[in-house]
Amino acid sequence: GQNIDQPTEMTATEGAIVQINCTYQTSGFNGLFWYQQHAGEAPTFLSYNVLDGLEEKGRFSSFLSRSKGYSYLLLKELQMKDSASYLCASVDSNYQLIWGAGTKLIIKP
Amino acid sequence: NAGVTQTPKFRILKIGQSMTLQCTQDMNHNYMYWYRQDPGMGLKLIYYSVGAGITDKGEVPNGYNVSRSTTEDFPLRLELAAPSQTSVYFCASSYSSSAGMNTEAFFGQGTRLTVV
Numbered sequence: 001g002q003n004i005d006q007p008t009e010m011t012a013t014e015g016a017i018v019q020i021n022c023t024y025q026t027s028g029f030n031g032l033f034w035y036q037q038h039a040g041e042a043p044t045f046l047s048y049n050v051l052d053g054l055e056e057k058g059r060f061s062s063f064l065s066r067s068k069g070y071s072y073l074l075l076k077e078l079q080m081k082d083s084a085s086y087l088c089a090s091v092d093s094n095y096q097l098i099w100g101a102g103t104k105l106i107i108k109p
Numbered sequence: 110n111a112g113v114t115q116t117p118k119f120r121i122l123k124i125g126q127s128m129t130l131q132c133t134q135d136m137n138h139n140y141m142y143w144y145r146q147d148p149g150m151g152l153k154l155i156y157y158s159v160g161a162g163i164t165d166k167g168e169v170p171n172g173y174n175v176s177r178s179t180t181e182d183f184p185l186r187l188e189l190a191a192p193s194q195t196s197v198y199f200c201a202s203s204y205s206s207s208a209g210m211n212t213e214a215f216f217g218q219g220t221r222l223t224v225v
Contacts, residue, residue, distance in 0.1 A: 031211050042199055042216035043152075050211075087151065089214075095140065095159075095205035097214060101151035 002026045004100035006088050011106045012078055020073045020086050020103045028093020034062050034073045035087040037102065043087055046073070075105075083107045111135050115200045115217025122190040122224045130185040130220050132200030140203045141183040142214065143167075143175060145196040152199065158183055190224045197221050 003025045012018040024032065031050035035043035049055055049064035049071060061074040073086055085102040092098055113134045122128055134141065139160045144152040154167030158177040172194060174186040183202075187194060203214040 030205075033213060035213075042219050043214075044216075045213035048211070048213060091205070091211055095211065096157070097142070097154075097203070099152045099154075104149075 002090075002092060002098045004088055004090055004098055006086075006100040006103045008101070009104045009106065011108060012075075014078055014080060014107055014109050016078050017074065017076050018078060018105065020075070020088075020105065022071045022073070022088035022100055024069050024071070024088070024090040024098070024100075026090045026092040026098050029066060030091040030093065030095060032062075032064055032071050032091070033089040033097070034071075035089065037085045037087060039084070046086075078107050080107050080109070113200055113202055113215050113217040115198075115220060117220060118218060119221045120223070122187070122222065124190060124192065124224060126190050127186070127188050128190070130187070130198055130200070130222075132183045132185070132217055133181050134183075134202040134215070135181065136202060136204070136215065137180060138202035138204045138212070138215075139180070140205055140214075141177065142201045142203075143173070143183070143185045144199045144201065145169065145194075146199060147196050155185065155198075187222075192224050195222060195224045 006022045034046040037043040047062035059076045087102045088100040089097045116131045142157045143155040156175040158164045198220045200217040201214040204212040
C-alpha cells in the first residue's frame with residue numbers, strides 16, 4: 001500500500017531551527033511536496049523536490065533522498081507565525097498526491 | 110487571477126438534506142480534487158478527476174458524487190447528508206503531464222459544513 005509518515009506534533013523555540021521528517025512508500029515516485037497550513041485555512045505550497053538534494057528558499061529548506069524514501073523540511077530562525085501544520089505529499093506513478101496526516105508545529109517564545 | 114474558487118464558505122445542513130459544493134479553477138489545470146479534513150487530521154481524498162469527463166474515487170467516496178463536464182468546474186454533491194459528513198471540504202487543482210511536469214496543488218478557501 002501507499003503510506004506517508006510524519007510526526008504528529010513538534011515543539012520548538014522562537015529563533016531556533018527545527019527539522020520535520022517525512023518518509024514515504026508510494027507506487028512510483030514523481031516528486032514530493034511540502035505545504036504549510038495555518039489553523040482554519042487552506043494549505044499553501046512551500047516546496048517541491050523531485051531530485052535528490054537540498055532546495056533552499058529563504059528560511060525554509062527541503063531535502064529529498066529517493067533511495068531512502070525520505071524527505072525533511074528545515075525551518076530556520078523560527079518565528080511565532082511559523083506555528084502551523086506542515087503537510088508532506090508524494091506524487092505517485094499515476095500523478096496522484098498521497099498526503100501525510102501533517103505535523104503540527106508549536107513555537108514557544 | 111482567481112485561482113481556485115470554492116463556494117459556499119459555510120453551510121449548515123439538516124440530516125437527509127442534499128447540497129452541491131461548487132469549485133472552479135481558471136488555471137487550465139487537468140487534475141482536480143476534493144478533500145475533506147476533520148479536526149486535527151490530514152487531508153482525505155474523496156474524489157478526483159484527471160480531465161474533463163473523467164472522475165475516480167478516492168479514499169472516502171461514500172455519500173458523495175462528482176462530475177467534471179468542463180476543465181474548469183468540479184462540483185461535489187452530497188446526497189442524504191449525515192452527521193459523519195461534518196467536516197471542512199477543500200477543492201484543489203494541479204497540472205501533471207506524462208513528461209514529468211508537476212505543478213503544486215492550489216487550494217480553494219474551504220467549506221465548513223455542519224450536518225445537524
